[in-house]
Amino acid sequence: MTTLPPLPMTHPKLTSLARQKLPCFPSTIPRSQLIKEKDDIDHYLEVNFKGLSKEEVAAYRNSCKKNICVDMLRDGYHKSFTELFALMEKWDALQEAARVRSLFWLQRPLEEQPDKLGHFYHHLTRAEAAERKEYFEDVYNNLYALACYFSNSEDKWVRNHFYERCFKIAQRIKIDGGKKEAEAHAHMGLLFEEEGQLLEAAEHYEAFHQLTQGRIWKDETGRFLNLLACESLLRTYRLLSDKMLENKEYKQAIRILIKASEIAKEGSDKKMEGEASYYLGLAHLAAEEYETALTVLNTYSKISIDLEDDLSLGRAYEAIAKVLQSQGKMPEAIKYLKKVVEIARNNFQSLDVVRASTMLGDIYNEKGYYNKASEYFQQAFDTTAELRNMRHVDETKVHYGIAKAHQIMLTINNYIESEDLTSLDYLLSWKENRSSIAPHPIIGGSRKPTMESLYQIPENSEELNGFPDNRKNET
Secondary structure (H helix, E strand, C coil): CCCCCCCCCCCCHHHHHHHHHCCCCCCCCCHHHHHHHHHHHHHHHHHHCCCCCHHHHHHHHCCHHHHHHHHHHHCCCHHHHHHHHHHHHHHHHHHHHHHHCCCCCCCCCHHHCHHHHHHHHHHHHHHHHHHHCCCHHHHHHHHHHHHHHCCCHHHHHHHHHHHHHHHHHHCCCCCCCCHHHHHHHHHHHHHHHHCCCHHHHHHHHHHHHHHHCCCCCECCCCCEHHHHHHHHHHHHHHHHHHHHHHCCCHHHHHHHHHHHHHHHHHCCCHHHHHHHHHHHHHHHHHCCCHHHHHHHHHHHHHHHHHHCCHHHHHHHHHHHHHHHHHCCCHHHHHHHHHHHHHHHHHCCCHHHHHHHHHHHHHHHHHCCCHHHHHHHHHHHHHHHHHHCCHHHHHHHHHHHHHHHHHHHHHHHHHHHHHCCHHHHHHHHHHHHHCCCCCCCCCCCCCCCCCHHHHHCCCCCHHHHHCCCCCHHHCC
């Protein structure tokens, strides 16, 4: 967790001489070329460096990899040599496995990367020397420096190796009150989280959280370690709850999310507390505990209002609308969804507009308000067309087409039930052209309402009076 200042790299004489001919020769150079280069080097050394020893000549001829290994053994760093040799063997094994599976291996052979070899030599030997003197904090710092150096995506397995070593060493450090141990638990939690082992990750994050409680330790960016522990635990608990919900283990998911909510409150971060309430509310919704879900989600919406976070507020309103829709309270659900559309448009969140508009269209379509359904489905379709997101375009196009078909179906039914020559002419004309059919005119009080008259209702009448069971049979 702590960024160390760059240390001056020291190299023994053999390594320094070897680095003068970097980069190291690849193993694919033809033998004839190697012989010629050897003769050239011999001649150059004989003319210019008559005083060099055999070891110095060997250092100039050998690869960087071999020189570093020789230096480690010669200087008595046998543990460092053993560890480096094991890492190099694994490196080669991974490269060979990728070749067998016909995969593209991004990494060059280690002997062709002298900078990495140099870091291995520098920090491993310093760590071994510190361990002999039982300076375990220096051991940790050098191993952690290697973990940070190999943090890029293709070298993560090297990083993980040193995270594990840091964890073992950190438990032997007693002079810092447990800070290094807490950081090591955080690193191990990240390691297991990336590998998908969430239970193991949660165990390490819980230890990280416990060690940082009541402490004012900060990381290199100035953030409190306890807050980072809370965030890490919340993230892991949420991932665990997602798996539980997929398996319909609702009680377990709610239990772990309640625990996450308590930890979020402890972190004194309102945004984090709101996030925890959001996921807990969704879990109660999945378990069909609607009243509890509404209570929790209303807490999330209040926090979002206090923080003036429109995006979170839109997400809260959408979740509340889902709960109300599940309860059959469609007018209330519509109110919240319209707020979601407004917030999303004001914040240029096009996908949120699409999602909320589609939900509105579904509600109106289900209740027989086909004009309104068509209006919202068209809004969703037009938005996806602007985004040029083909997957969403196809989906919204289907919804829009269904709503339009319902409109035409109801109009045609009205003409058929009219049983007069004018209606028959309209039907025959539509059948020949397959174009838009004119709305049915209202003739007399007993005639069924047309589509246009059916939907010429006040904007909020649905919210005030509720939906009828079947608008098509209304007279």
